[in-house]
Amino acid sequence: MLASFFDHYLPxxxxxxxxMGVVVIVITATxxxxxxxxxxxxxxxxxxxxxxxxxxxxxxxxxxxLSAEVLKTIIIHTKDELMVLGIIMGLRIIVGFLPQLMHSGGFKKPSIFKKAA
Known part of the structure; x- marks a missing residue:
């Protein structure tokens, strides 16, 4: 019963x-x-x-x-699908942390220009 519910409505x-994630990207980029x-x-x-x-x-x-990827783990049927999903989730987590690292000073490059005081 629950398995058929997941197979029909979870996708x-x-x-x-x-x-929703794609819409946020398009709106933000625009x-x-x-x-x-x-x-x-x-x-x-x-x-x-x-x-x-x-x-x-x-x-x-x-x-x-990423929340969609987490929900996909519920309807995984093979080990190959699980491996691909794990790689995708790992990449999305890494990409999610890169902007935070860039703004926190983890990847700051020295500037040749002086900032105006």
Whole structure:
């Protein structure tokens, strides 16, 4: 009974979560590009703010996508599917942490320009 419920309705929930993740990516990318384009036209680009907003949006979308991957573990049938799912989840977790590392100072490159005081 419960297995048939999962087989019928869980894929719909998974696709819905994946769709929400894609929508968040599209909206975030469009918004970031709009802010960037506005900055280019006005010759005043706030690069750090664009990167911060964009990485927050990508992080949110990865939460939706990762939750869909977790739900996929319920309907896995073979070891090969489980291995592929594990690799995908690992990559999504790594990609989810990269923006946080970049903004926390883990990957800061020295700048040749001095910041105005």
């Amino acid at each position: 719909v929930v998974i696709y819905l979560l994946e769709f 918004k970031a590009f709009g802010i960037y384009l506005k900055g280019v036209l006005s010759r005043h680009i706030e690069d750090d703010q664009i990167k911060t907003d964009f990485s927050k949006g990508l992080g949110m979308s990865l939460e939706f996508l």
